Amino acid sequence: MDINKELEELKSRALEQLAGTADLKALEAWRVFCLGKKSPLSQILRGLSDLPPEERRSVGALANELKALLESSLVQKRDSLQLAEVSALQEKGSLDVTLPGRPITQGRLHPTTQIVRQICDIFVAMGFQVAEGPEVEWDYYNFEALNIPKGHPARDMWATFWVDYQNEQGERPMLLRTHTSPMQIRIMEKTSPPVRVVVPGKVYRYEATDATHESSFYQIEGLAVDKGVTFGDLKGCLYEFARRLYGPERKARFRCDYFPFVEPGVEMAIDCFACAGKGCRLCSNTGWIEILGAGMVHPDVLRSVNYDPDVYTGFAFGLGVERIPILRYGIDDIRLFYSNDLRFLKQF
Numbered sequence: 001m002d003i004n005k006e007l008e009e010l011k012s013r014a015l016e017q018l019a020g021t022a023d024l025k026a027l028e029a030w031r032v033f034c035l036g037k038k039s040p041l042s043q044i045l046r047g048l049s050d051l052p053p054e055e056r057r058s059v060g061a062l063a064n065e066l067k068a069l070l071e072s073s074l075v076q077k078r079d080s081l082q083l084a085e086v087s088a089l090q091e092k093g094s095l096d097v098t099l100p101g102r103p104i105t106q107g108r109l110h111p112t113t114q115i116v117r118q119i120c121d122i123f124v125a126m127g128f129q130v131a132e133g134p135e136v137e138w139d140y141y142n143f144e145a146l147n148i149p150k151g152h153p154a155r156d157m158w159a160t161f162w163v164d165y166q167n168e169q170g171e172r173p174m175l176l177r178t179h180t181s182p183m184q185i186r187i188m189e190k191t192s193p194p195v196r197v198v199v200p201g202k203v204y205r206y207e208a209t210d211a212t213h214e215s216s217f218y219q220i221e222g223l224a225v226d227k228g229v230t231f232g233d234l235k236g237c238l239y240e241f242a243r244r245l246y247g248p249e250r251k252a253r254f255r256c257d258y259f260p261f262v263e264p265g266v267e268m269a270i271d272c273f274a275c276a277g278k279g280c281r282l283c284s285n286t287g288w289i290e291i292l293g294a295g296m297v298h299p300d301v302l303r304s305v306n307y308d309p310d311v312y313t314g315f316a317f318g319l320g321v322e323r324i325p326i327l328r329y330g331i332d333d334i335r336l337f338y339s340n341d342l343r344f345l346k347q348f
């Protein structure tokens with residue numbers, strides 16, 4: 001049959017059937033029959049490319065016109081059927097359109113995300129940039145380039161999840177990063193000094209959990225390298241950070257600590273909010289809660305990324321993100337953060 005004639009017939013048949021549809025179910029059946037993938041109209045449209053060019057143009061225009069007409073008729077019919085259904089329900093008294101709608105529950109940012117953003121904002125205001133890096137890391141970045149060669153006892157400080165992948169030498173060089181410090185190396189490899197950057201991210205440790213320890217948690221790494229950076233800059237920067245985050249009344253304490261990639265190394269602690277420094281379960285009876293490790297970047301680390309330690313110096317720090325809201329809001333167990341209890345999460 002002539003395609004133009006076939007289209008005419010399709011049109012009158014479809015419109016006639018549409019006029020006869022009495023409910024939404026029948027309308028859906030009509031849609032599938034007249035506009036679905038297997039409908040005669042779709043087949044004509046699909047076959048257009050096989051027609052000679054002249055015919056293709058005229059048939060194509062007609063077929064597309066018919067498709068648009070059927071689609072708009074469908075929308076109109078659906079609206080009128082829906083309206084009729086609502087009126088029928090109202091007449092029966094089973095629909096009360098004056099009832100207030102159900103409130104839409106709104107999600108919110110996880111407390112860890114909120115605190116990561118607040119901390120990064122504080123450092124951005126001090127001139128730091130923000131960068132991110134991989135959670136699955138090479139042994140080289142997590143340990144070796146940070147002055148922790150294979151077999152070094154300092155590796156015991158960070159019990160690790162290794163990825164089950166062996167290289168040609170039979171070694172397993174891939175792991176879940178135990179800290180954000182590998183990003184110090186990745187950033188210095190790609191950038192010339194001066195560097196001022198903070199790196200938020202998730203880290204993993206193969207260790208037992210307790211009120212202040214999780215096996216996966218967040219850290220924020222900080223790194224500043226330039227000519228003439230001193231330990232005074234490190235302390236000034238971190239005191240200012242604590243003041244902006246906790247207010248002036250909270251006490252901060254620096255003590256010597258050991259990290260192979262800094263020299264000298266320190267830990268910074270804040271006085272325990274729960275016992276006002278007297279000693280309790282949260283602070284393991286010390287009165288202080290450690291929030292970060294820090295120090296002056298070790299000359300060997302600078303050398304490993306081709307920075308001249310006689311010209312450049314720098315400081316680095318790595319802070320445990322969850323410890324910050326613990327101190328700020330008086331949360332007495334870190335495990336609450338990731339146990340998905342909405343009664344806890346909704347408070348932030």
Ligand code: FA5
Nearest residue numbers: 179181213214217259291292293294316317318319320
């Ligand atoms: C480090 O991870 C070093 N990379 C920090 C560093 C960076 C030192 C740069 C010097 C220079 P440490 O293992 O102490 O250090 O962890 C840093 C912080 O992460 C701790 O102060 C603590 O706040 C937090 N933290 C450590 N272990 C856990 C854990 N299991 N659960 C929650 N927070 C933790």
